[in-house]
Amino acid sequence: MEKKLFVSKPSLPPIDEYIEYVNQIWANRYITNNGPLHVQFESMLKKYLHADQIALFTNGHLALETALQVLDLKGEVITTPFTFASTTHAITRNGLTPVFCDIDDTTFNIDVRKIEDLITERTSAILAVHVFGVPCDIESIQTIADKYNLKVIYDAAHAFGVTYKGKPISSYGDISMFSFHATKVFHSIEGGALIFKDPNLKRGMEKLKNFGIENEERVDLVGFNAKMNEFQAAMGLLNLKRLPESIEKRKNASAYYNLRLKNIDHVKIMESNDSITFNYAYYPIVIQGGPTLRNQVHEFMKSRNIMTRKYFYPLCSDFDCYKHIKSDVEVAKEISNAILILPLYEDISEEELDYICISLEQAVKEDFING
Ligand code: T4K
Numbered sequence: 403m404e405k406k407l408f409v410s411k412p413s414l415p416p417i418d419e420y421i422e423y424v425n426q427i428w429a430n431r432y433i434t435n436n437g438p439l440h441v442q443f444e445s446m447l448k449k450y451l452h453a454d455q456i457a458l459f460t461n462g463h464l465a466l467e468t469a470l471q472v473l474d475l476k477g478e479v480i481t482t483p484f485t486f487a488s489t490t491h492a493i494t495r496n497g498l499t500p501v502f503c504d505i506d507d508t509t510f511n512i513d514v515r516k517i518e519d520l521i522t523e524r525t526s527a528i529l530a531v532h533v534f535g536v537p538c539d540i541e542s543i544q545t546i547a548d549k550y551n552l553k554v555i556y557d558a559a560h561a562f563g564v565t566y567k568g569k570p571i572s573s574y575g576d577i578s579m580f581s582f583h584a585t586k587v588f589h590s591i592e593g594g595a596l597i598f599k600d601p602n603l604k605r606g607m608e609k610l611k612n613f614g615i616e617n618e619e620r621v622d623l624v625g626f627n628a629k630m631n632e633f634q635a636a637m638g639l640l641n642l643k644r645l646p647e648s649i650e651k652r653k654n655a656s657a658y659y660n661l662r663l664k665n666i667d668h669v670k671i672m673e674s675n676d677s678i679t680f681n682y683a684y685y686p687i688v689i690q691g692g693p694t695l696r697n698q699v700h701e702f703m704k705s706r707n708i709m710t711r712k713y714f715y716p717l718c719s720d721f722d723c724y725k726h727i728k729s730d731v732e733v734a735k736e737i738s739n740a741i742l743i744l745p746l747y748e749d750i751s752e753e754e755l756d757y758i759c760i761s762l763e764q765a766v767k768e769d770f771i772n773g
Contacts, residue, residue: 403757409684409711410585411747413648415640423636434631435612443635446642447595451570454599457607458635462559462581462594464611464628466492469577469596470529472606473553477524482512483719484734485531489557490718493529501525502719502729508673510534510686510737514542521546527553532561532571534713535587535683536675540566540574555579562588563649563681572597582638587652587681588645590638593630648748652682655750659685662759668695668766684713685746689766693739700742702765708758711743 414420427433440458448456459465470479470492479493483502493500501520506513510533517528528547530538538556547554556574558564559581564571572578582593596607606623609616614625641648663671670688674680689696696712703710715738719729744758 403707403754406707406709407745407750407754407758408709408747409713409743409745411745411749412584412589413587413641413644413748415637415644419640420636423639424633427632427636430632432632435629437632437635439632439635439639440630443590443630443638443642446639450642451572451597453570453572453597455597455601455604457596457604457611458630459594459596459611459628460630460634461592461628462579462583463488463492464626465581465594465596466555466557466579467495468607468610468628469555469579469598470496470498470527471610472603473527473555473576475526475553477526478522479527479529480512480517480520480525481529482531482533482734483717483729483731484510484533484714484738485557485718486559486714487718487721488559489529489531490721490724492557494723498526499524500718500724500727502717502727502731502734504731505533505734505737506539507733507737509536509538510741511536511538512543513733514539514546517543517546521550521552525550525552527555529555529557530575531557531559532564534672534686535560535564535681536672537561537564537566537571537678544574553577559583559594560586560683561681562586563645563679565679567677570597576600577603582634587649587683588638588641590630590634590641593634593638649681651748652746653680655746655755656682656685658752658755659744659746659759662755663687663762666763666766667768669762682746685744686713687742687744687762688737688740689742690740691766695766696740696742699762699765703742703758703761706757706761708745708761710745712738712741713743714738715741 554575556578577598582590611628614623
């Protein structure tokens with residue numbers, strides 16, 4: 403195939419609809435700082451997520467940093483190494499120490515059986531990630547948190563649109579963070595949100611993301627700038643309307659992959675789970691046969707213009723800035739050395755899917771592997 407097939411491709415609304423919003427923005431001359439579209443977007447999201455409280459941000463990462471800061475955490479935060487850099491950085495940039503816990507080999511989420519061993523008197527929170535949109539073991543995490551009086555923050559960057567036991571995924575834990583980055587199932591170009599229950603947290607979040615300003619004559623927090631602008635809000639409003647259709651298309655593409663890939667040697671696909679409504683954010687596969695084979699498959703696919711990604715390799719615990727932190731994360735290492743994410747986006751065509759599957763079949767054929 404001549405064109406490159408990327409791991410993700412941003413969904414976009416009809417351009418005329420976006421231009422209508424741009425015209426409104428021009429007429430209002432209100433382009434950022436809690437403008438009318440921001441207000442509208444916030445209220446639509448709140449309704450969609452049945453959220454008690456919500457705060458919008460210019461991106462998911464700064465939302466996550468804010469979440470940790472408003473909870474006034476101290477000491478150590480137990481987290482997963484199998485995630486994007488943002489999760490661990492948000493902990494460290496708050497002056498906290500990440501403590502890496504191993505992951506479960508079927509969900510790729512933090513392994514709840516290994517959390518308690520890592521709790522010390524310095525532990526103040528668990529920051530878990532719903533990796534690839536698959537919910538963590540929410541009940542067990544909450545039980546542990548209650549027992550040791552810990553806060554629970556969910557990095558739900560991948561999980562917008564997911565429900566667990568009939569409730570939006572953001573209904574669980576103290577605070578959940580969604581990313582609305584262009585590569586996500588639902589996006590506002592860049593963007594993010596915090597969903598939480600405690601109304602007392604809202605004011606602090608709003609202040610932090612606006613330089614710590616209390617009012618025109620008073621600044622009482624060392625804040626930063628993490629405000630969402632009107633162009634982002636407009637994109638979010640339009641994409642929210644289209645979300646069910648978009649998820650349905652991803653679901654069909656994932657079903658196609660499932661059918662074609664379920665019986666291929668060396669390829670393991672993810673199991674489905676009946677207690678969740680999924681968002682089909684990513685299509686991860688595990689290449690069984692060692693890191694050399696995984697890397698070989700990655701290169702072969704690239705040679706065919708299929709840009710698979712190794713999310714998440716290397717592990718955060720192996721980053722130069724974190725490798726001084728001791729951790730025992732053998733399962734995470736294994737998964738990180740075997741993972742490959744296939745292209746998945748709303749308008750991926752059957753021809754593209756077929757081409758990807760044929761290429762993968764070829765890449766893992768015994769005679770090909772053995773040269
Ligand atoms: N927590 C977790 C668990 C996360 O995964 C993330 C972000 C965050 C927190 C932080 O949220 P944000 O602050 O980003 O809101 C991408 C995304 O940039 C990042 O948002 C995401 N996770 C991560 C998993 O994936 P990269 O470095 O892989 O992005 P990039 O530019 O290589 O994009 C991937 C592919 O998508 C490209 O090869 C081509 C395609 N693409 C990308 C963009 C931006 C397009 O076709 N069009 C585009 O506009 O991080």
